[in-house]
Amino acid sequence: MIEPTCLGCQLANGQAQAHIVYENEWVTCILDIAPLNEGHVLILPKKHYAEVTDIDEITSLALMKASLLISRVLTALFQPDGVTLLQNGGSFNDLDHVHIHVFPRYKGDGFGWIEPVDRKNNRNRLKETAAHLINYINDLSIINYIQSPIGQAIRALSLLRSQQKVGILSTKMINCYGASPQQRRLTE
Numbered sequence: 001m002i003e004p005t006c007l008g009c010q011l012a013n014g015q016a017q018a019h020i021v022y023e024n025e026w027v028t029c030i031l032d033i034a035p036l037n038e039g040h041v042l043i044l045p046k047k048h049y050a051e052v053t054d055i056d057e058i059t060s061l062a063l064m065k066a067s068l069l070i071s072r073v074l075t076a077l078f079q080p081d082g083v084t085l086l087q088n089g090g091s092f093n094d095l096d097h098v099h100i101h102v103f104p105r106y107k108g109d110g111f112g113w114i115e116p117v118d119r120k121n122n123r124n125r126l127k128e129t130a131a132h133l134i135n136y137i138n139d140l141s142i143i144n145y146i147q148s149p150i151g152q153a154i155r156a157l158s159l160l161r162s163q164q165k166v167g168i169l170s171t172k173m174i175n176c177y178g179a180s181p182q183q184r185r186l187t188e
């Protein structure tokens with residue numbers, strides 16, 4: 001869907017003036033009007049997504065493929081010291097439409113990030129932070145798995161097995177589809 005009042009949608013769909021350097025069915029790449037270095041490109045999905053966390057799988061792949069394409073082009077044309085890919089979300093998204101910045105970098109070009117004071121002692125809590133993330137990711141994986149067609153099928157078979165209507169079949173299916181031990185436990 002395109003939001004008629006969204007500048008990002010207009011830029012991505014040829015409804016606002018922009019220097020388009022590449023486009024395909026899913027994304028448009030335009031020059032940033034205030035380049036941090038020459039060749040600073042913005043990559044926008046043609047559909048309206050306010051946040052990167054909202055985008056569908058095909059669009060996410062198209063954004064990354066375009067990012068790689070532009071990175072390679074900038075590297076070939078400008079021979080920079082590096083290329084930066086950057087995406088600002090939430091309060092830091094100044095377009096309210098997902099866009100990835102890709103721009104060449106040079107030593108001493110003045111661009112950088114400022115590392116804030118580590119007020120919450122994050123550096124010494126990496127183990128705890130990792131565990132926090134891993135637990136959440138595992139939960140997400142399990143939910144996605146259960147909602148997938150094969151997850152649904154295995155759950156149905158497990159239910160039948162628990163009613164002693166199916167014996168070895170469900171175990172064979174689980175092995176066949178390579179369910180993780182964690183996922184396998186769910187079907188026990």
Ligand SMILES: [Zn+2]
Binds near residue numbers: 003007009047048
């Ligand atoms: Zn938009």
